[in-house]
Amino acid sequence: MLVAPAGTGKTVLLSDWAARRRDTGQDVLWVPAQEPEILEQILAEADGADATVMPAPVVVDDAHLLPPSTFAALAKVLTDEPHAVRLVLAGRYDLPLPVAELELRGLGSTLRSRDLRFTDSEAAALVHAHAERATAEDVQILQQKTAGWAAALVLAARAIASSGDAAAPIVTERPVLDLLLGETFSTLDERVQTMLLSTFGATTVTGRLAAVLSGDPDAGPMLADLAGSGLLVTAYADEPGAEPIYHYHPLLVELLRRRVVGRPEDARLIVAAHHRAALYYENRGEAGAALRNALGADDPGLLARVLLGHGPTVLAGGNLGLVGAGFEALPDGYVDAHPQLLGVRGLMRRLTGDVMGAMMDAASAADAAEAAAEDTDSTTPDDDALEADALLLQLWESRYGWYDVRDAINRTGSFLLPNHAAENGRHRAVLGPERLAWLLIELAAAETWADGLDEAFGHLDEALVTARMAGHRQLIAGGLAHRAVVQYVRGQMQTAARSAQSALDIAGEHLAEDYKVRAHVVLGFAALNQLDLEAAQRWEQKVATTDVAKSDTVVAALRTMLRVVLLIEKGNLDEARTELTTDPTSAGPLPSFLARDLALLRFWVSVLVGDRSGVESQLEVLERTGSQAEADLVRALDLVFDGDLRATLEAIEAALAKGDVHPVLAASAAAFRTVLLLRLGDDRAAETALIDTLNRVAPQRMLYAVASAGQEPAFLDLLRRYVAGPSPHPYAEVVLEKLSGYESSWSDAGGVALLTRTPLGVKTAPPRRLEAVINGARIKLTAREADVLDQLALGSSYTEIAQALFITENTVKTHLMSLYRKLGVEKRSAALRVARSVDLM
Structure with missing residues (x-):
């Protein structure tokens, strides 16, 4: 240091x-x-x-x-x-x-x-290097006044060299040092002064850039000479033989800044330098530098051109303030007179949280793009940039239900068709890579919401290739964050986690919130998947504190599911059920993958609390929303309630053989099958089933999928024997270690999983009778109504029935009202008498 x-x-x-x-x-x-x-x-x-x-x-x-x-x-x-x-x-x-x-x-x-600090001898050598005629007394005075401060020694020595007077007030206070520096600056050649004034605004300068900014072809040699003489300009190179990079000392920069403020002729030099720099950086594709210099170029036309051409690039990079400063610098009414800028301003307002302003600009940009398309005589390449920005805004709106998602997707798809000609016959201009990458990411996000996961995945691949070609870190990270969500809903847990972490690593805090929250929620599920509940909780809290998580339906649904699982793990079953009472707010039907995952989670909670009607309800949801393979497998698992293990195993085998079941559910079912085989005493088949389970779990490290089976001592014993065997599965030891250390609180809170809901391995009596004829009418009890009837026969109170069946007292009363209506009675004793008379008990 x-x-x-x-x-x-x-x-x-x-x-x-x-x-x-x-x-x-x-x-x-x-x-x-x-x-x-x-x-x-x-x-x-x-x-x-x-x-x-x-x-x-x-x-x-x-x-x-x-x-x-x-x-x-x-x-x-x-x-x-x-x-x-x-x-x-x-x-x-x-x-x-x-x-x-x-x-x-x-x-x-x-x-x-x-x-x-320079010693006396070092100070003498330094002073004499810049003022040969300095006497020993001069050096002594300077050393006393500067306390060995290098900059002050150099500047004072130069003052002596130019004036021969060492009696000037040479001290380290800033006003005097500024004066000293100013005197030194005034001794420089006028061309050198002009070059420095034209270039000091750049963070670092090369000889080539200095020539561009100053308009002087000899700027490079001037800088080399200044660096060689030690006048607060330092040269260094990244590697041997590379072009030197020059760094101006802060004191020199401050002097030049003050001088520009006080002298109009110098200010004009700066404006001209900014103009040249804006053109230079614009041609090099360096968007931020181009816009910063355009702000100082006093040319609204140049500023507007840079905003239109490079504004989205700067916005996607997270520098919202720079684009905002650009729009503030435009004259009043300029955007109204140049509607091509509406899209860029709308994107800026969207990212700064001005939702209403963004929506107004989105509508105006769409109207302006449509008008430009109709006016074939005056269309320009800028109109294509406007249309792309309008589509970006429409895709964004569609994810929140403010614009029709299918229309936004179709419009964008048509716009992006290769060699596509508009209706007016004009071929579309090629978009810049940053704008194109952003458009592809937003298209993929809308397609994800519209259930087009394959299309979304393909467009995200295109976006990443385009963003990497442009070297735009934030857009690369944005594409990875969206891809992580698609990978997660496909069951590619580990792959999704890598994409999410890469997104955060690449862009860090500069990643836009609606991209960052996707990475956070995926990493939360990834931690849960690894049975790291503390890490999962931390990621969930990050999502919860992000405003965008409340309004983006996909993120809101994923966050709800993550929170529910964590509540279950803490034993908060009632709170978990409450969280799942309604679907996330959305403008239309949920995507099938969200409907599927929510139904599977609700099925699990219903099993844990013994809500058979809830189980049946979620099975119907799976079938209704197109998840037939998952519905078949869940029905197979649910057969365990009948106590016929062979029938349950056959149904599970048949459902898994279809091969299109969600990987997480398939892994869980494979572990379930292993336990059933152990219960039947078929150890050889159980080991084969265990290997199949490990093969399903290992690629994406889906440990949480087999956590319930891990609570079965027989399953863990089989896993231990297998790990100690001659050639165990490479991932078997990891699974054993994780499951052995896993403890859940849901069982302590009264939750009962499918594997322990009924005594397995014993053939139960045939299913009870649920249908009967009463007063000439055929009635049918639900399974839950039959359970309530049994509890009535035991003389249980409402509270005792609720506790026995893991339901609320209000639910008990609801079932009783339905039961009394079907039996044609009004009280408990009559219900029991009638039920017995028709063999329902």
Whole structure:
């Protein structure tokens, strides 16, 4: 760590040290803090590195400018694997890193201002390098006044060289230092001054960029000369032989900024430089830099062109404020006169949370796009950008029920057809990769809601290829977050988790909220899938605190299901049932995958609380919503209530043989089958079924699917014997370890799973009679009404019946009213008498 204020010579010292290392053939990597992704890549590669190999040192200049996410990654590596990196960090203040711990372990050290102060002899050498005629007395005065501060020594020496007077007030207070710097600046050639004024706004400058910004072809040699003379311009290169990159000292930047404010002629230089820079960056496709410079170019036409061409790119990158500043800088009424900008403004309003403004712009953009399509005489390529933005907004609206989803999908699909010609015969212009990637992601999100998972998956692949081609990290992450959801609902748990984590790793805090929340909910299910309930709870809380989670139906439904499972695991069965009483609010029918998953979860809760009517109801939902394969398998599992294990096994085998069952349900059924075979004493068949279960569980690590079976001692005993055998399944030991340490609270709360709901392995009596003829009319009791009738015969109270059947007292009363009506009676004793007389008991 090198910690010292501005002007103490940190950058000069390190750049000289790096150059001398390279001259001797030793590697060193220079990383400016303005490019944290380079350091993050180095840290990622250091994870798991060979500790016996000495890594090349990495110099990070201006380290205090690194973002919090990079500090977090850096702290993790320094804590977990400090030998994997060698770092020199130069900053103006202490950084949030475990430096003290490293120093105690002998793995770190810190140099501060006192270590960089020039001694008397060093100060004399430095002053004489810039002022040959300086006397020993001059040096002594300067050293006393500057306390060995490098910048002040250099500037004072230059003042002596130009004036020969060492009696000027040379002290370290900023006003005097500014004056000193100003005097030094005024001695520079006018072309050099113009070049510096034209270029100081850039974070880092190359000779080529300086020539563009200043319009002076000799800008590069000027910078090289300034860096060589040490006038607060430092040169460094990423690697030997590379083009030098120049860094202006903050004191020089501040001086130039103040000068521009006070001198109109200098301000005009800056405006011209901004104009040239905007064109330069626009041609290079560097959207953010182009827009920042267009803001200072005093040219509404240029600003509008950059906003239209690159605004979506900047927005997708998370820099909403920059685009907002662009629209604020346009003259009043400019957008109304140039409707091509409506789409970009609508996208900005959408991302900033101005829903009403975004919807108004979406409607206006759609109208403007339609009008442009009809006006064949004046259409321009900008109209295609407008139409793409209008479609982006319509796709977004469709996910929240504010626009017809099928219409949005069809319009976008038509727009994206290759070589598609509009009705007016004009072929569509090619969209920029960032705009195209964003459009494809939104199309896939709408298709997911519309049950088009295959189409969504294909468009997400296209979006990722396009975003990677553009090198746009946030769009890459957005595509991965959406793909994680599609993979999850397909049962690809592990793959979905990798996509979700990659999305967060790539974009970090810059990932848009409606993308980030998808990654969070998928990672919550992934943690649950690994039986890591604490991690699942943390991810669920992240989703719960995100506003978009309430209005996006897919996310809202997934979050509800995750929360319900966690409530079940805590034993809060009543609260879990309450959460599942209604479907998430949506503009139309739920996608089949959500209807399926909600029905399966409701079926499970109904089983746990002994609600047979709820079980039957969810089976009907599965069949009605097109999940026939899942319905068949659930019916097969439910046969266990009849006590005929052979019949149950045959039904499970038949349902699994169809092969199109959701993978999670199939894995759970395979484990269920293993337990039934153990109950029948067929150990050989049980081991075969166990291997099939492991084969289903292992690819996507679906541990939670077999958690209920893991509560069966016989299942765990079989797994232990199998693991100890000659050639166990590679994943068997992991399953055994996880299931052995798994404990759920739902059984303590009275929940009873299918495997323990009835005594298995014993053939029960034939199903009881539910039909009879009473007063000439045929009646049929439901299974739950029959259960209530049995409890009545035992003399149980409403409360006792509710507890015995795991239902509420209100539900008991509802069943009794129906039972009395069917039997034609009004009280308990009459109901029992009539039921016995017609053999219903």
